[in-house]
Amino acid sequence: MTVAKIGIIGGSGLYQMEALTDIEERQVETPFGKPSDALIIGTLEGTRVAFLARHGRGHTLMPSELPFRANIYAMKSLGVEYLISASAVGSLKAEAKPLDMVIPDQFIDRTRSRVSTFFGNGIVAHISFGDPVCQQLAGVLADAIENLDLPEVTLHRGGTYVCMEGPAFSTKAESHLYRSWGATVIGMTNLPEAKLAREAEMAYATMAMVTDYDCWHPDHDSVSVEMVIGNLQKNAVNAQRVIQSVVQRLSQHPPESDAHSALKYAIITPLDKAPAEAKEDLSLLLKKYL
Numbered sequence: 001m002t003v004a005k006i007g008i009i010g011g012s013g014l015y016q017m018e019a020l021t022d023i024e025e026r027q028v029e030t031p032f033g034k035p036s037d038a039l040i041i042g043t044l045e046g047t048r049v050a051f052l053a054r055h056g057r058g059h060t061l062m063p064s065e066l067p068f069r070a071n072i073y074a075m076k077s078l079g080v081e082y083l084i085s086a087s088a089v090g091s092l093k094a095e096a097k098p099l100d101m102v103i104p105d106q107f108i109d110r111t112r113s114r115v116s117t118f119f120g121n122g123i124v125a126h127i128s129f130g131d132p133v134c135q136q137l138a139g140v141l142a143d144a145i146e147n148l149d150l151p152e153v154t155l156h157r158g159g160t161y162v163c164m165e166g167p168a169f170s171t172k173a174e175s176h177l178y179r180s181w182g183a184t185v186i187g188m189t190n191l192p193e194a195k196l197a198r199e200a201e202m203a204y205a206t207m208a209m210v211t212d213y214d215c216w217h218p219d220h221d222s223v224s225v226e227m228v229i230g231n232l233q234k235n236a237v238n239a240q241r242v243i244q245s246v247v248q249r250l251s252q253h254p255p256e257s258d259a260h261s262a263l264k265y266a267i268i269t270p271l272d273k274a275p276a277e278a279k280e281d282l283s284l285l286l287k288k289y290l
């Protein structure tokens, strides 16, 4: 049964959605363990949505410790089809200034120890990931931001998000390297999430909120947690306004997304011969194809 078609993953600084009503807190178990925290199901703009605090509501999980598979599987188990991420990022470009919002359309993977696939154990799939963000959902996000006329916020449509391992922030040499690659922003969480969301056939897009200039900018101090949280607190109200407007737009006009059939040509193992246990663990993802 579908509980919510829209899911929201709140990152650093966005641990709850104040406008949710008729709230139900659900502890979800998955074949991949427990999610970062309980899923908070509530009504926003007349629509049921599911919210998850990515690092837990008390921010107790490091990026490398995040149970990405459980988080995405839990959203899938509630029937989520559109997954919106809110994230704090460092800016790698002068024009993307703190408090601005970026809707990335590309990622560069600089992680080292993340499990970013549901497959294995006898079932192999290779999803297409040339366009890692759902452009329809990204468009809804960007349109919502543009129409809200948020004070102090400039919107940047498109851009490349470097996903680093962390938890330490980058060195200056790394930061300059990523700039030389043309990257726009840097964070520690979005890439595994985007891959798993694609495998789970959910449309995924991220609202990246700039909190700092990382450590490359000659006129700005190097990033610190204090800087990130200070700017995010200023932006948490804006972020919730954006999400509210996105939910309204999505419920009125749910866009078609290629992500919703991402596994159609991705599974290479004949499923009739695949191990029963792997099929059982992935049944939620595979049931259309069995």
Ligand SMILES: CSC[C@H]1O[C@H](OP(=O)(O)O)[C@H](O)[C@@H]1O
Pocket: 010, 011, 012, 013, 054, 055, 063, 086, 087, 088, 089, 166, 187, 188, 189, 190, 225, 228
């Ligand atoms: C608290 S600064 C570093 C931390 O913030 C970002 O988290 P999220 O993407 O969940 O907003 C960044 O990726 C790091 O995990």
Ligand SMILES: Nc1ncnc2[nH]cnc12
Pocket: 088, 089, 090, 091, 164, 169, 170, 186, 187, 188, 211, 212, 213, 214, 215, 223, 228
């Ligand atoms: N400069 C930065 N590097 C990595 N993750 C971040 N999150 C917020 N700012 C960041």
